[in-house]
Amino acid sequence: MSIPLPVFIAVPLVTAFLLPVFSSLGRKGKAVATVLANFVTVSLLVMAVASIGQFRVYEVGKWSIPLGINLVLDGLSSLLLLAISVVSAAAMLFSARYMEQYTAKAKYLCLFLLMVAGMNGVVLSGDIFNLFVFLEIASIASYALVGFGCEHEELEASFKYMVLGSIGSIFVLFAVALVYGNTGSLNMAYISKAIQGSGLNAGLSFAMALFVVGFGLKAALVPFHAWLPDAHPSAPAPISAMLSGILIKTLGIYALARVVFNVFGVSVSMGWLLVVLGLLSMVAGAFLAIGQEDFKRLLAYSSISQIGYVVLGLGLGGLIIARDGNVAWASLAILGGLFHLVNHAVYKSLLFLTSGSVQMSTGTRQLKQMGGLAEKLPFTRATCTVASASIVGIPPFSGFWSKLILVIAAVQAHFYWVAAIIVFVSLCTLIMYLKVQRYVFLGELPENLQQIKENKGSMLVAMVFLACLCGLMGLLLVPALRSNILQPAVDVLTDGISYSANVIKMSMKV
């Protein structure tokens, strides 16, 4: 089934602006708005599933490229599209109950859908300036959502996030301008073609560095991570789930990978740069996470560490391609990175949702003020344990497989020290989630928490849905599923700059 690509962007965008109208109709209107928003995210999920494994190009207004704007759906895009829609459907479902604590629900839903529209746009855009525009839509929506609680702490976090995020955006914009000036095109396929013809000059190299820093800021790679530990915990839980689960990956990792692999082409030094950034994020994020006393802050730092795994996988792949030209080895590393990206999207959003459930019941995020919640919040406990087991890498949960593939890929390419660091960081991850289990769910129930109850309803459904995914995601490696979902995405990156030729050929057909 071929769904027109603009639908992915237009549906959430249009609905986003319709929702405030409904909410002015009073209580009933709010309920309608919530249902409508949920309907949109679920239908996006269905459409994303329906368009798995396709390669299509859509030219907006029938203007052919490079004059017009195009949307491209390839393996990598459809993988990300799927991840975005899974996480946003779960987070939206969770919000239905969770956001009753807040006022102005319609504005929340509007911003939420805007963010989804922006992310879908980033993933589908075949044009680098449009990529920037959608990136800004998603970013600005997320700045507002981080400060949604309007408390002192939230506003401060939002402000910091906005300043650093805008700097990232400006770097990207500047880089786009440089690229346009040097190649005369904004379409990624044509930029790539131009670069293949003339090679990199100083201006393009500069643009490349700016892209890395700009997208690195969005992806929260160390040392550009400083906004994340403030911003992610301050947002309402479903938004934290969206931010950590998918936003940093779409705006950061996806965009970076697309530009580095498909537009500019990887070089040895770029491969090394990504490997080093990845390792730095993994180690620093993990250490910092262990030291946290705030549940959501711990999760936020752990996101930095996990993003490191993804970048490491991509970087290793790029390095192997550029240095040895061994595509089989590289494809295993990239497979590990992308698989980890998808897994992390699921389990980290689940962890943030459970933290929201805990916070809603207990009224605190401080680990040391909780304890013994296993009896009071059985479902939250079960789902949180499943997600923790996944992120720690306990077989047969999803995280085990992606980490295993990453380690194997590193060993295969004789990067033994990288493999050792991956395993070491996994140990650190183990320690931080043991800490969560120990302080939140085990031990003695404090006096003031004797009366708490678990919040049921849509929150539970969302958490159980994601927990089931955590258990089953290992199946993505089964040949039938892998060749349709993961492998096309890996191939897009290993094929590198032949992306340009593919897209142009496809456009001719259209």
Next chain:
Amino acid sequence: MDKILLVPIFLPLTAGFVLLFLPNKTKSLSKALTLVISGLTLALAIRIFTVGQLDYACSVLQIDNLKLDLLLSAKPLGGFILMFAMGFGLLITLYSLRSRNETKRANVYYGAILLSIGGTAGVLLSNHLLFLLMFWEIVTVSLYLLITTGGRNSNFAATKSFAMVGVSDAALLLGTLMIWARSGTFVISDISIATTSTLPIIAFLLLMTAAITKAGALPLHTWLPTSGEYAPTSVMALLPAAIDKLLGIYLLVIIVREIFVLESAALSFILALIGSATVIIAVMIAMVQHNLKKLLSYHAISQVGYMVLGIATGTAVGIAGGVFHMLNHAIYKCCLFLCGGAVEQAAGTCELDRLGGLGKKMSITFITCLIAALSISGMPPFNGFVSKWMVYQGVIQMGTARTSGAAQLWPVWLTCAIFGSVLTLASFVKLIHSVFLSRLPEELKDVKEVSPLQTFPMVVLASLCVFFGIFYHVPLKLFIYPALNIEPGTAIFGTWDSVLATGLIIIGIGLGLLILLVGLLSRKVRTVPTWTCGETQTNEQMTIPGTHFYKTVSSMGGLKQLYTRQENGHFDLYNQAQKLGLALIKRLRRLHSGILPTYLTWVILGLLVILLIVCGIQIWWGSLIATALFLVIPLLSILKKEEKMKKLKVTFEIEGTHLADMFYLNEENLEKSILLAFDEKNPSPLFDDNLNTKVRNLEIQDIE
């Protein structure tokens, strides 16, 4: 027929996983299910062992040249260990049915027992290293879950155990992949690597770490006593005492005999050193313990030393002895922990000083515990003696056969092993005396023997101790020799006619008892209150706890400081790593000041470095500059702190004493640093660790 191998692995795993998530109302269901499944897996294990050669293969995954096949095969070594492991599973399930009082986490307990059974079967049957690793991790997880069911403070013990055994999992993963990088296969029976170059040696060390950490040998052993203190005793009996030993030593035997061809003398030296050190150090610590469960845990560490030492000898008799000792250890240590659990359940405490005289009240527990204690101490004719005897022979044979590396030091290893055995006996004399023999304390008058469901496993295990001791040829011929491919008769030498010796021992004991009886009958005994310097005291107050005799050891010059440091966790790698990690984390957290301009600086510096790298400057220069920059920032922040020193006049009151002095101090954390500085200048007994709580009327005056 080959598919039978799947059942003992995946049936318990599935059932256990489901049980974990069931609500607590279904407690009796989970008990019944666990009992049935553990019985069934034992039956299957026996069937698998008797049938012998079974192989099952099923392709699970293939990504390019990375093949992941589920390869299961029943080999003699894995087969007999599997049979015993499943036996322990069933016995512990039986024991638990009654021992666990109304607990809210019964489903987790039984679920985790099933997980550990399934995981163990998986480890022992896998012929593929990656699957072995996965099942290995499942056993670790089940250990964690089981310890968490222990109530108060058990969560700390569980966390520590998981973190430390997690190191074993990590080492196993890395080692496995290094083997794969070298040999290109994960199939255990296809691998044979000579330890001549660096890569195989590192791989060997990693796998060895994995094996001995699981088994509980030094230096990563400290999870064992901690969990021993807080975990339920049935858990200790099942996992650390029995199954973890079986698995750890199984892996050690596999890597020494199948995966690697040990050619490096240094490696066998390391193994022998670890073995002997474990024997002697752990038993020294065990001797001075006051807690029954902790004492048993330290012995569980000490005995691993014999197994490792036996395997380190590389001689047929040594390895056979090590493996036999593994089996014997699992039997008697499981029995000892069950006895300990029975005592704890009946008396409500595990402190040796508060126990005593339980021999008459709990006679079955007493007798089984005595048999197991004599076995662990290596007294003939019980099973511990035979296997220790074989290990000694192995060490001597190694010394006479070869002259290099570990072999040269054979007298040292032998002394450690024999001396360790003596000390074991010494500490079990204390245990038996303090728990079962000395005077019964007033509050334990109503103690009763535990239920037959609980004594049954103890009796079974104790009789196995006796049987394997007297008829040691049977298990050796049936299990050990075929498993290790050793010709019967070549392994043990000298004559040890156990049946004759047993007869003589029984006659001797009988004669002794006769003389005692005659003596008791012919003499009149009267009991009077104790008279001390004109004061009479009731005899109840005059109990002499067995632990006091051992104070001589712990207060001996030289040893005393070691003991205190050990007690404070100075030799605990977990504590040391924690300290180091926390210090590092503190530094890192201090960098994250929350000040936006600092963060902006990082971004700009990052951009600078990346520009240098991307625009063609050599990668190494880029990294060098990056490291330099990231070292400069913390240094700057530290230097800044130093400048804030001020001259202050301080007066305060502590426990009624007024004190005043002048200091140069910085402003952060003022109160504490003042007190510390004061303590440094005028050492006084008034100051101890929690200074802050005692201080009153603190006044600070800025002089400048």
